[in-house]
Amino acid sequence: MDETYLWYKDVPVVNAANYTLAGNGNSVLQTVNAYFQALKTKNTTASGKPVDQFSFTLSTVDLQNQQSGITSGYGFRRSTLTSSLPRVVRVLYVEQGSPAQLAGVTRGDTITSVDGVDINDTSSAGIAALNAGLAPTVANKTTRFGLVAANTSTPRFVNITSSQTIAVTPVALSTVITDGGNTVGYLVLNSFGVVSAEKQLIDAITLFKNAGVNEVVVDLRYNGGGYLDLANELAWMIGDASLAGKTFEKLTCNDKNNLPFCNTTSAFHQTSQGFSVAQGQTLPQLGLKRVFMLTTGSTCSASESVFNGLSPFMQVIRIGNTSCGKPYGFSYENNCGTSYAAMQFKGLNALGFGDYADGFAPHCAVADDLTRQRGDPAEAMLSGALSYIRTGACPATPTAADKGLVQQVLQGGDYAIERSPSEAVRIVRGVQWRQ
Incomplete structure (x- = not known):
């Protein structure tokens, strides 16, 4: 925490002796995590929320299961x-x-x-x-x-x-919708944190390309993030050839962090990165100049990097609610069965923008609609995107006839998914882990 942590200058003075097994359920993992959490910066964002809501620890076994696409419950x-x-x-x-x-x-x-x-x-x-x-x-x-x-x-x-x-199935749905003369690709992506997402994303984009889609809606409403390389791949596959050689994201670290990824710039990936498809395979590309993203407060980190990375080069229209606000990321460090995720870098797009700790506001505010399944063209958020595609404007305020449905939809407004901190992440690879 005093070397690579992004806010190392703001780490409070904490007495480690106060964190005992007896005070933490006789659990080594809980004791270590309690001490780790106490070391986080107390700084807040402009809106008053903690800057670092995101650093965490978990067992290395749980981490390995999560990354391989296995969950419990x-x-x-x-x-x-x-x-x-x-x-x-x-x-x-x-x-x-x-x-x-x-x-x-x-x-x-x-x-x-x-x-x-x-x-x-x-x-x-x-x-x-x-x-x-x-x-x-x-x-x-x-x-x-x-x-x-x-x-x-x-x-x-x-x-x-x-x-x-x-x-876990990262790509929960990929389908083609014909609406108002448009051929729309609709992609539901729940996570960038599972290696199988690479193949599933390539398959989905290939489906869209073969169908001749002229618009795409990417549903990231519950996507907490994951691998930056996978977010990068998706961004490239959505856009056109003019993205070649352009900056997707630059990683900035503190003034004494010398980890290999610090102050490096990643161009848009034109080939697969070897997660679940052989490395170096040419990625399909849709050649679009705009994309629609469905977002909520559960849209975090690597998900936010997709629309932040694309926004300097194409029109990105966000439908839904304000995203979670996590421009920060890390590389896991493992030690004695515990994996540590201290925020180590901040991501900037090609214009140098990365100040969104309070999230990205939507262009069109639409509540999550639990009365319908995702993929139903009448589901409020997808319907809002389809309406924008047809009319060029945000959907109108619901009529009195729709009042009953809307009241039910707005009861929760933005539904915060209940998940562990390890699922709201922006991860880089390639750093040697301590065992």
């Missing part, structure tokens, strides 16, 4: 819209082939109970049961969920058994 991602009573907990999306999908859980479901405990239970035993059921720490835990589907009031109950080997 039930296979659905949720958001707590309201933590005060009455609590509202809804499902944002479900991993393909996961226990949750096999049990019939779907986007927009409201969780009403967990193992018979009402979601609004305030007793200590009830809260413990809710936490244990919603976030299982072991495999093969069967939990009974009470659910209510979007736009209905009828409860249903499903049993879901947890797993520690759920496969």
Whole structure:
């Protein structure tokens, strides 16, 4: 923290002796993390939020699983819209082939109970049961969920058994939509942090190219980031040949950090980088001059680098809500089974811009719509992009006839996905890890 940490000059004085196993559940990982978190800068952004909400530690085993596309739990991602009573907990999306999908859980479901405990239970035993059921720490835990589907009031109950080997599909959907004479490619990308994303992205762009799309909508609403090289590849594949040799991102570090990536400039990648496709393969390119990005407060880091990196060269139209604001990144350092992610660099685009710690505001403000599946042309955010493509303007304010739907959509406004800090990242490769 006193060498490569971006804000090393602002590290507070902390007594390491105060961080004991006894005070942290007799867990080495929890003790190390508590001390690590105490060392972070206390600086704030213009809006008052902490500058460094992002540095974290995790077990190296968990890191390796995450990067290989393996996660644990039930296979659905949720958001707590309201933590005060009455609590509202809804499902944002479900991993393909996961226990949750096999049990019939779907986007927009409201969780009403967990193992018979009402979601609004305030007793200590009830809260413990809710936490244990919603976030299982072991495999093969069967939990009974009470659910209510979007736009209905009828409860249903499903049993879901947890797993520690759920496969993550970074590209959740790639499809072609014909709308108003336009051929629109729609890409749902949940993560840049899984190596299989490279092949899946290439396959999706190839699909769009073969279909002759003239517009593309990239859905990054729940994408917390990942590898910068993969974000770079996607940016190149969206744009045209004029990006060749141009700067995608420059990484700036503190004044004494001599890690190899510091103060380096990355041009747009024209070939694959060897994640899940052989290195050096020519990437397909759509040749577009504008792109639509669907964003929320859960759009972080490497995701933000895509539209920041492209904006000097083409029109990038953001639909949705303000992104999370993370121009910072790191390379993992491993030591004795713990992986450390201290923010080590700030990313700048070709114009030298990287001051977006409070996020990128949308060009068109549209709430996330949990009443419809992603890919449904009537889903509010996708519909907003399609409307802009047809009319050249943001969608109109909803009419009185739409009031009921809109009130339901705006109940949470921007649904913050519940995930670990390790999923909101901007990662570079190539630095030797300490074992």
